[in-house]
Amino acid sequence: MGVAYSVGEVDHLFTFFVQWSPDIYTKGNKKHCQPRYLLGEKQQNHYLVVENKVAVMSKLLNNSVNPTAIITVKDSKCRLSLCGSEDSETEEPEYQEESDDVLVLSDQSLLLDDQHLQELAAHMPARTQGYPWQLVYSTAVHGSSLKTLYRNMAGLDSPVLLVIKDMHKKVFGAFSSDSFRVSKYCYGTGETFLFSFNPDLQAYRWSGENSYFVSGNLESLQIGGGGSGFALWLDSDLYRGASFSCPTFHNAPLSTQEDFIVQDLEVWTVGN
Structure with missing residues (x-):
């Protein structure tokens, strides 16, 4: 589960992370020096996906940020248009490094097991x-x-x-x-x-x-x-x-x- 925030609220959220858990989000910890979030932009829809602890995050922010939607990380990926290839013609996309998913075919393949x-x-x-x-x-x-x-x-x-x-x-x-x-x-x-x-x-x-x-x-x-x-x-x-x-x-x-x-x-x- 994740919370979606507008782009204008990202800096505020990151500052909160640093103050809340400096042992995790400070420069001294190279492994976790950045919060885990996915920032995406499609037309006029801006959102930030933060993994886990949705309820805790909402309470600790003291209602200073109003989430516009609650979505899962997987749902946020699916929001990307299937026909949006023209928007990134010279950019190499990000791929998942590991996956437990399997491609789902609507018909039987003679070539792929x-x-x-x-x-x-x-x-x-x-x-x-x-x-x-x-x-x-x-x-x-x-x-x-x-x-x-x-x-x-x-x-x-x-x-x-x-x-x-x-x-x-x-x-x-x-x-x-x-x-x-x-x-x-x-x-x-x-x-x-x-x-x-x-x-x-x-x-x-x-x-x-x-x-x-x-x-x-x-x-x-x-x-x-x-x-x-x-x-x-x-x-x-x-x-x-x-x-x-x-x-x-x-x-x-x-x-x-x-x-x-x-x-x-x-x-x-x-x-x-």
Whole structure:
């Protein structure tokens, strides 16, 4: 449970923490020299999330601060818009270091098991937490066609998870901050990352060297670039692919071989 305060009250609250427990919030204690809070801003909504001891905090502040809402830390993460990727195009987001959560799928996946889902959950941006993942495209259901993939994603404005299994049974893919579409220019944000299972999850985040996140046309879909090849490339039939190391993610090739054949492919999107 947490208490949400306006931004203008943050300094007052921090001063109170220092006076109340100087042994915890003074410079002499490096481990706890800052109070545990999350400060977020979305449009005109400003809030501070303070973990635990809600009742004690309210009493000790002597009503000098009026909380505007009571929310949990998890709820505060879910308040971030699923479609807010344009607001932070050059910023690398914060990710949770550890998680006991598992991605919840609305349909049965042919490629991801429970272990995959648990490992992937720890790398997902906070704005996707608490929402179910819906299958938007599958070669097993919709056939092998990049045009069909684009058509199924028309009108979507949410993150997507691309999962591939090659003919050598290796599973890999990418999380994209934006849904796939035909575009003349690259799109996406620093939330975008690559992954492969070897058999444990290996994740490759944005390096910051360039912004060649995702680009697509009717002939191919490309993720990452700036070097001798794309981090992930798929042809118009979603049958042949390639994966090379690239500056965008400083990744190792994701597939068993740099050129691979797709056995199955799925794309999942977050819905609320």
